[in-house]
Amino acid sequence: MSTEKSAQLTPLVIVGAGGFGREVLDVVEAVNAVQPTYDVLGFIDDGIDDVNLRRITARGLSHLGSVADHLDGPRAGTAYVIGIGGTATRRSLAARFDAAGAAAATLVHPSSTHGAGVSLGAGTVVCAGVRLTTNIVVGRHVHLNLNVTVGHDTTIGDHVSINPLASISGDCHLEDGVLVGVAGVVLNGLRVGADATVGGSACAVRDVAPGTTVVGVPAKPLPSR
Ligand SMILES: CC(C)(COP(=O)(O)OP(=O)(O)OC[C@H]1O[C@@H](n2cnc3c(N)ncnc32)[C@H](O)[C@@H]1OP(=O)(O)O)[C@@H](O)C(=O)NCCC(=O)NCCS
Incomplete structure (x- = not known):
């Protein structure tokens, strides 16, 4: 994607590289097919295994590291969406991202x-x-x-x-x-x-x-x- 084009898109990270995280990527891709909106930077995941690493690589995306690494880094305020089905996990992760000032994307x-x-x-x-x-x-x-x-x-x-x-x-x-x-x-x-x-x-x-x-x-x- 050209720099000029990506500058108009909202950078987005997906939290969770498991099955639903990659289904969330499906939703992003469908949204972008209608109206280019998001520039997906990659997945954040505390415990990604080799299988899911291969699966996200096949989607052309990379593992950006753990939640703690991300929230301690320069991109902490990047828009995010949580692709993890567990409701309690989602609640605690959202609190951490919100505290870092990140905006949650609605897809x-x-x-x-x-x-x-x-x-x-x-x-x-x-x-x-x-x-x-x-x-x-x-x-x-x-x-x-x-x-x-x-x-x-x-x-x-x-x-x-x-x-x-x-x-x-x-x-x-x-x-x-x-x-x-x-x-x-x-x-x-x-x-x-x-x-x-x-x-x-x-x-x-x-x-x-x-x-x-x-x-x-x-x-x-x-x-x-
Ligand atoms: C209801 C549910 C949360 C229970 O999970 P759990 O606490 O791990 O329960 P277990 O698998 O240990 O099963 C406990 C008992 O409930 C029964 N049971 C579990 N889920 C059941 C269901 N949906 N309907 C009827 N009986 C069910 C089991 O057969 C078992 O019975 P038994 O003690 O006589 O052997 C789970 O089975 C469920 O339905 N989750 C939804 C999963 C889902 O939506 N998946 C799609 C993801 S996209």
Whole structure:
């Protein structure tokens, strides 16, 4: 990329070089294909292994070092996005990057659709095929994975992960740190408490208490939890 062209782009680092980190790169590339926006400098990862190093190299990008190295270095204030699925990890990393004065990039795949009155917090990633209808508030550093649907008047807190094909009905409230597993369903009007997990393919038919894990149809708490 020419210097003149890259000067108009926002430099961006992706935190996490694992599977979702590279899926976040897919979103960036799709955004750039419509409107050149980001100059991805590379990945930051505390524990990258040889496999993922090869995978990011194949994408034409390099490992820029650990989080601590990055935040101690001259690029600490560079825009960032966290491509790590773990909600607690994302919460603590975001606090460190924010403290360093870095701006979180909000990434929206061009194939997603958004109705009227949808707001997305900084650092949120909306993957391909996501459907957000109307009057929806999404917090900071939320991951809406492939083909997720979110219905009307729903609120989603910070650091929430909603995995592929999950469906959140209208008038729901997902508090901070919630994980909804792949193909999970939350029926309309329900509240899922902070740091709760709705397991893959579960269907929540009642409110979910904070910090609990529910599985199955209808979803029930895991017996041992
Ligand atoms: C619910 C979940 C968080 C539980 O994980 P965990 O705490 O590690 O639980 P375990 O794997 O130890 O399983 C504990 C028990 O719950 C059962 N269980 C686990 N997940 C289940 C699910 N989604 N539905 C029904 N039962 C489930 C297991 O069979 C096991 O039962 P057992 O004790 O009778 O053998 C996890 O299984 C899950 O569904 N995660 C979502 C993953 C996802 O979305 N992946 C896509 C990434 S893009």
